[in-house]
Amino acid sequence: MTSEYQGRPECRDFVNAGATQGQTPSDVIFAADVTFSCITNPDAAKELVFGNCGVLAEIKNSKGYVEMTGIDAETSRCIGEAIVSRGGRYLEAQIQGSKLQAELGTLVILAAGDHALYNDCQSCFTAMGKSSFFIGDVGNASMMNLIIQLISGVTIAGLAEGMALADRVGLSQNDVVEILELTQLNCPWILEKGKSMAEGGFPTHIPLAHIQKDLKLALLMADRMEQSLPLTAATNELFKHAKRLGYGGHDASAVYIRARF
Structure with missing residues (x-):
């Protein structure tokens, strides 16, 4: 099952394609084994995780969280440590490419963090991009x-x-x-x-x-x-x-x- 959260008009396209729309980030975490996040900036990424009814409210039992927002290493480590402390798995997956490359599925994905989660996400990364690289510890991909x-x-x-x-x-x-x-x-x-x-x-x-x-x-x-x-x-x-x-x-x-x- 595919779930998504929020608020932009473009989300309707995903709902029309069969996704379930959650009312809060925690709704999506509850419904999914692995959640991908890609929003505007580091502050928004932290708000999604630490805010009211955010990601941390439902992260547990080895649920995976993949942060694809363009962020700095410190923000990524902060998010990763919080998720792991709740029993979750964390992977940063930074995107290299343009809007057209995203539409064509030819992005390059730079990943770091939980290697098992990276392996679990390979089918998704293959759909999104032409190549993915694993670069070790959390923060390395952001840098x-x-x-x-x-x-x-x-x-x-x-x-x-x-x-x-x-x-x-x-x-x-x-x-x-x-x-x-x-x-x-x-x-x-x-x-x-x-x-x-x-x-x-x-x-x-x-x-x-x-x-x-x-x-x-x-x-x-x-x-x-x-x-x-x-x-x-x-x-x-x-x-x-x-x-x-x-x-x-x-x-x-x-x-x-x-x-x-």
């Missing part, structure tokens, strides 16, 4: 995800500045993308972002606000380790400004607007 997101954000920012400079000096941005395709920078993801910047449409594949959230979490992680990340810090400022301009819900390539002006 790895933030590192990949950091690299993605800095790359998009560099591409945006290059495209902005091309426009300023009178070069064709379409030519930039075409030439990139002929070089060692020929990467479908980079080309997709470049085309979005050249066309100015920014259809949402990875929301700008999500990348900025992960840049912020990466900077916090680096600060705790006294690791300098000057490029990431500058990139975060670009994304923050673009978000303030109202582009948080657009694709991450919309950071070009900030780079251009």
Whole structure:
């Protein structure tokens, strides 16, 4: 049986497909052997677990909980420790990929925590993605995800500045993308972002606000380790400004607007 909780209109699609809708997170935990959670940010993830009628109210008897929200390692460990203390099993499973990849079932899943639960979830991960990796203890997958997101954000920012400079000096941005395709920078993801910047449409594949959230979490992680990340810090400022301009819900390539002006 498939159960789900809450509140967004998209949930109706799952109910229409045969899922049972719970009124609270604890309703879903009660009805399911393994629950997958994927929401907006670390604070929302903790509220779902620790809040009134939350996950902890029904976690017991080896029930599994898989956290797929993009969170930091400290939040993941906090959630994991609470679930394990109630007799549950915990796995963090961080998602790498875009909206289109989610629709096509070609995501990459980075997992850490309970290895037996990871094995139990393989059929689900196979449906969601093309690959899954187990990276050891709770927190490792969250940290790895933030590192990949950091690299993605800095790359998009560099591409945006290059495209902005091309426009300023009178070069064709379409030519930039075409030439990139002929070089060692020929990467479908980079080309997709470049085309979005050249066309100015920014259809949402990875929301700008999500990348900025992960840049912020990466900077916090680096600060705790006294690791300098000057490029990431500058990139975060670009994304923050673009978000303030109202582009948080657009694709991450919309950071070009900030780079251009």
